[in-house]
Amino acid sequence: MREVVASGRTVEEAIAAALERAGLTREEAEIHVLDEGSRGVFGLGAREARVRVVPRAQLPEEPPDARTLATATEIARTLVSKMGFSASVLAHATERGLFLDVQGEDLGLLIGRRGQGIEAVETVLSAMVHQATGSRAEVEVDIGGYRARRRQHVAELARRAARRAVAQGKAVHLPPMDARERRVAHTTLAGDPKVTTRSEGTGEARHVVVEPTGRAVPARPARRPPRRPQPQGRGA
Amino acid sequence: MRDLVEYVLRGIVARPDQVQVEESSDDRGTVLRVRVAPEDVGKVIGRGGRMARALRTLVRAAGVRGGRVVLLEIEDGRPRRDASR
Numbered sequence: 001m002r003e004v005v006a007s008g009r010t011v012e013e014a015i016a017a018a019l020e021r022a023g024l025t026r027e028e029a030e031i032h033v034l035d036e037g038s039r040g041v042f043g044l045g046a047r048e049a050r051v052r053v054v055p056r057a058q059l060p061e062e063p064p065d066a067r068t069l070a071t072a073t074e075i076a077r078t079l080v081s082k083m084g085f086s087a088s089v090l091a092h093a094t095e096r097g098l099f100l101d102v103q104g105e106d107l108g109l110l111i112g113r114r115g116q117g118i119e120a121v122e123t124v125l126s127a128m129v130h131q132a133t134g135s136r137a138e139v140e141v142d143i144g145g146y147r148a149r150r151r152q153h154v155a156e157l158a159r160r161a162a163r164r165a166v167a168q169g170k171a172v173h174l175p176p177m178d179a180r181e182r183r184v185a186h187t188t189l190a191g192d193p194k195v196t197t198r199s200e201g202t203g204e205a206r207h208v209v210v211e212p213t214g215r216a217v218p219a220r221p222a223r224r225p226p227r228r229p230q231p232q233g234r235g236a
Numbered sequence: 237m238r239d240l241v242e243y244v245l246r247g248i249v250a251r252p253d254q255v256q257v258e259e260s261s262d263d264r265g266t267v268l269r270v271r272v273a274p275e276d277v278g279k280v281i282g283r284g285g286r287m288a289r290a291l292r293t294l295v296r297a298a299g300v301r302g303g304r305v306v307l308l309e310i311e312d313g314r315p316r317r318d319a320s321r
Binding site: 075078080083084085107110112116117119120121123124126127131132200 | 237240244249279284286289291294297298302307
């Protein structure tokens with residue numbers, strides 16, 4: 001995994017942005033403050049804070065072995081069936097842990113509003129799998145292909161926003177999304193030199209903004225109020 | 237329903253033998269009262285209440301699936317707050 005540099009109005013904001021882009025939690029990352037930034041005087045000479053995050057020690061977690069996968073599958077199956085749903089569970093190893101794919105008919109209630117049920121199943125299953133196997137592998141869950149579909153949808157939204165941003169020469173705001181989906185938007189456009197992305201807003205309103213590269217703030221922001229995030233800050 | 241909650245709790249705590257789930261019903265619906273070993277209370281509630289929230293979400297979904305309202309109360313050894321949320 002690579003390192004990520006991001007900027008923000010404060011060091012804290014820059015760290016949050018960098019972690020989001022890197023898909024790391026604070027515990028998983030080493031954080032280097034490159035520039036603490038400066039508020040400037042009446043907005044003159046204001047600099048944004050910049051930080052770099054790198055994955056800590058490359059997470060020496062080995063891929064889960066067959067037994068861990070089997071245990072996880074069994075726990076997921078039992079949980080879902082005790083909840084009154086009939087579904088099958090397939091597990092496979094991922095880069096950072098394991099993925100449990102729950103498939104079946106009529107799983108809407110389990111998925112929940114905006115996938116909140118999946119979130120809950122994931123929280124509970126990771127705790128159970130960690131307890132049962134002693135591993136700290138990341139446990140990811142999808143139910144009825146909901147997250148896979150959302151991922152495709154978000155990627156498509158992001159590409160469309162990029163085309164529009166370039167065509168109209170202005171920033172395009174995507175609808176609010178959770179961290180997982182914002183990350184999909186960022187990574188989808190990471191390879192597109194014509195646009196840069198960043199996140200804006202807080203809490204439920206946090207969303208990705210796509211703007212044409214080079215449009216935004218000049219390298220040395222002379223007069224702009226310090227609110228404005230920097231372009232290289234694609235800062236999550 | 238009680239079976240579900242016991243299954244999950246026994247799977248996440250350090251002291252599965254200390255898990256107790258009491259089922260009763262009142263005008264709000266089915267109430268499941270959960271008691272675990274003091275050292276496991278933190279785990280069952282989770283960072284920022286994350287685990288408790290997840291448990292409630294699961295119990296609610298399973299309840300709707302079975303056509304009833306199910307509430308989960310976690311005894312944390314402190315005086316009762318409004319348990320309905």
